[in-house]
Amino acid sequence: MKLKLLTLLILWTTLSTAQNLYIPSFERYLFTATSDGSEGLRVNPANMGFRHKINFAVYLSSLRKFSVKNYETGLFLQTMNLGIGMKSVRLGDSTSLLISSSTGFGGEGFSFGVGLDYFKIGGEKFKTSINAGVISRPFNFISISFVAHNLTGRYFQNTPLEKRYTAGIGIRPFGNDILTLSSDLILKEKQKPKNFKFGAELKIVNGLNLYAMLDNTKTFSDKKTFIFGFSINLQNVGFKIFTDFENSNIKATASTFFTREVMNTFIYPVKKIAEVEIRGVIPDYKEQPSIFSKPRKSVHDLIDEIEKASTDKDINGLLLKIYPFTGEIKLYELEGLTQELAEAVKKVKKAGKPVVAYLGGEMAGVNELYLASVADKIVIAPECMIVGYGAVIDVSRLKSFFEKFGIEWDAMTAGEYKSTFHSFYTDSATPNQAKLIEGLVDEIHKQMIEQISKSRNINFTDETIEEISGGLIPPRAKELGIVDEIGFYNEAKKMINKLANNRDDENINLTKLDKRKYWDKTWGIIPKIAVIGVHGAIVTGESQPPLPFPLLNERLTGSETVVKQINSAVKDKSIKAIILRVNSGGGSALASNEIYSALKEARKKKPVVVSFGNVAASGGYYVACSSDRIFANPGTLTGSIGVVYSKPVLEKLYENMKIKIETYKKGDHADMFSTTRHWNEIERKGIENALQYTYLGFKQKVAENRNMTLDDVEKLAQGKVYTGTQALDLKLVDELGGLKSAVDFAREKARIKAKYDVKFYPVPSLFGTQDGFIKSMLRNLFLNKLFE
Structure with a gap:
């Protein structure tokens, strides 16, 4: 009997020592359902599915009595969905080495992962073990996990390293990371589930957490053990210390955590200045990735x-580098996207952080000066001239030009003003149309002058207004108070350093916020607001990118593509509201009606909001009617409620070129849309009826959705166009504001109170990896070959 007891004692001691040498002691403080990042790569491989950027942890544990012969140290590294770790232990004369790797797949609500352990204990050879785990986080208050360790059931020192299963759960009573309760239940083969551990993590302030645990897993101690600890995070680095105050094998563990993602903290030892550069052609949409280049930054x-600079606590100032920039669709120089950028800068100032703008191009025009004027101070380069700060609309009348080549036009409109900007078939604006254009110019100019006058505290005289519409050299601009200093970029850095840090040098800590990612501890599927774009000409069929050829360089938004995106957003349970972003002068009435109808159906299930960019006219306004709310920038061009149809007539061109056209037809009007002849009176009457039918349908939709009568709509329609400010007064839009304002309204309408994301549906690009022209061509080529 004594011999049996002695044998059992030796086996138990061997197995206990082996388990201690094999399992990283740091895992004692981790839980399978609630531990994230590199620390959790082995405790649950599914953690890798949450795809954090590069982060790693280093720890040191004292075993029994700490000495050079009793210690454990380890390193864990994660990059996106891959992780690798190494642990080394020395316990008296016993040593072990563990190398672990894990990968995970999934994200947000669910993740699955597998891991491989490669370990060596004592003098034995390296052996392998396979681990697998899952994590489910269906809501922001619960996390559930299950992990299987050592599925291969390896032996060492003639002792089995037992298979082990862990079922875990995490609870956040308040739906956030203020308090996290965790529990793991250890399940072993042929044993009752009696080994467990509980833990609580309490956030005192951002970056300071306290931990308390009860460990009854019997892995590192044969009795229940109470463990306490704390952690401190300093943005990209963190520290943790745990101790159990009990007579267990592990007395204390200290770890350091590093990450490229920014963690919340209460200490900001080094303040930074955010640097944002604005230049070139700025799209109003999110581009797809290209096989040749990165997507351009959108507005x-x-x-x-810019808005990150207003909310980030380690940012104490903003430096704007402004070079000549422009959007893609516009009628006049002042753009709605510029006004949206200006509103973002105002938020930084409202947060109490100084803003300095540097005008660094050879010229600063309307958009550059308008945006810079919002800043606290403006530095202009010595050779940067302020030019053309005025409002102008150019309309090229091409009717006589075409006639020189024998090209004539058949054109008809529903609405007196519908042809105002249609230049192919007009020689001049009518008196009423000219008055409309003059009203636009006056309104846009008023917005431009009021912006600088208010921001720079300047009372403009008629002479000054005339002067800045021509050209200003930097000294004169400074004399008028339009800029503050003349100098190069280092002068702008000195100025922001003075305002933000009360220092007179240019040695500042600049940072770019576009690549900054934050360590997200949110659980569950994050609610989203979808942004679907209507950009360029509206056509039936699929959207197409602009081609690098004359007359083919306009982006086409296909109704079929947009309707698919709307339906997808409706079906996606994580999307709580839909925003239609419109930057279009119109197009096909049929395509516009298809988008309108899809939005109307979507509105029955989710909030639908519309945001106007630079232009939302004709079909661009049509698609917006069936929404809960319409937002426009003050300078947005909108309206144009009317219908137009035109076709070229090449009869004289053919005569001049000695081209003879033979026509064979059955039906007197079969060739009415041919370019070889003009319409006759009967055909003109038919076109008129079709236009009036479509025009009436357009007006009815406006009346129905804007709570107007048809007579009210008719007064505003007829093809008239308005700025966003004018449209607000006429009740064609509901509020002035950009996409951010629309998102805020959609969030409130959808009752989203916690963290949310904005999901942009990308538009196709020529060399895009998703729906680009090249990919479509190759796909069609291979499909044709496949089915030949």
């Missing part, structure tokens, strides 16, 4: 970057 990327 929404730039706005996010």
